[in-house]
Amino acid sequence: MNNKYFTERQRATLQEIMRHRRDVRGNRFTAEPLSDDVVQQILQVAEISPSVGFSQPWEFVIIRDQQTKQAIASVFAAENEKAKQQFSEEKRQQYVNLKLEGILNTPVNIAVFYRPSEDGVLGQTSMQEMGEYSVVCAVQNMWLMSRALNVGMGWVSILDPQKVKKILNAPKKNKLIAYLCLGYVDEFLESPELEQLKWESRVPLDRVVHQNRYKD
Numbered sequence: 001m002n003n004k005y006f007t008e009r010q011r012a013t014l015q016e017i018m019r020h021r022r023d024v025r026g027n028r029f030t031a032e033p034l035s036d037d038v039v040q041q042i043l044q045v046a047e048i049s050p051s052v053g054f055s056q057p058w059e060f061v062i063i064r065d066q067q068t069k070q071a072i073a074s075v076f077a078a079e080n081e082k083a084k085q086q087f088s089e090e091k092r093q094q095y096v097n098l099k100l101e102g103i104l105n106t107p108v109n110i111a112v113f114y115r116p117s118e119d120g121v122l123g124q125t126s127m128q129e130m131g132e133y134s135v136v137c138a139v140q141n142m143w144l145m146s147r148a149l150n151v152g153m154g155w156v157s158i159l160d161p162q163k164v165k166k167i168l169n170a171p172k173k174n175k176l177i178a179y180l181c182l183g184y185v186d187e188f189l190e191s192p193e194l195e196q197l198k199w200e201s202r203v204p205l206d207r208v209v210h211q212n213r214y215k216d
């Protein structure tokens, strides 16, 4: 029997970490270096994440090299240029002023890949995407552990995955799931930056929770 019970205080701490987890962008990061030991602690919680059929289909590329970051930052710049066309005139004005990555502002970037299994995976036989979702679970663990270590983490998805793969020499069958920027910060915001900037607001639970089935 697993007799590890958690206390009220531990529950409160977990909730605090979740509540204060933030996506951190470039303008918040400081120049303070991130030790290998801290990076290792973040990777160790990825290792213990849940995965479909215990397939553990994740691979990580730790990027400290400035030239590599520079190449990724160029991919972001090109994609972001295209991205702004997708917003209405009014939103576009705001969009161009948003800082949406911290690639060059952080000491460590981590590219997270999904490595599909050669064999069948228990539980992944009907919904193939479960493998990729497993990698996202690992990313969430990393995000929470980073916050617990007072390290800021930002997820950058305005990237051409094929170009990123080429820069990182990733195996053909691997799929880029997340590109993360990690570093110490001058401040963790109290609420999402996009909420503070009135880009989006938090959706109340009662709007997304349905009882038994969706209403007709």
Ligand SMILES: Cc1cc2nc3c(=O)[nH]c(=O)nc-3n(C[C@H](O)[C@H](O)[C@H](O)COP(=O)(O)O)c2cc1C
Pocket (backbone or CB within 6 Å): 021, 022, 023, 024, 025, 099, 100, 101, 155, 156, 157, 158, 191, 192, 193, 194, 195
């Ligand atoms: C799958 C995923 C992709 C994201 N990609 C980006 C991104 O490319 N650039 C960015 O600035 N934020 C990105 N974010 C961060 C979200 O904007 C952020 O999580 C959201 O605004 C809520 O803020 P919070 O994480 O601080 O609570 C991403 C988040 C997720 C979960």
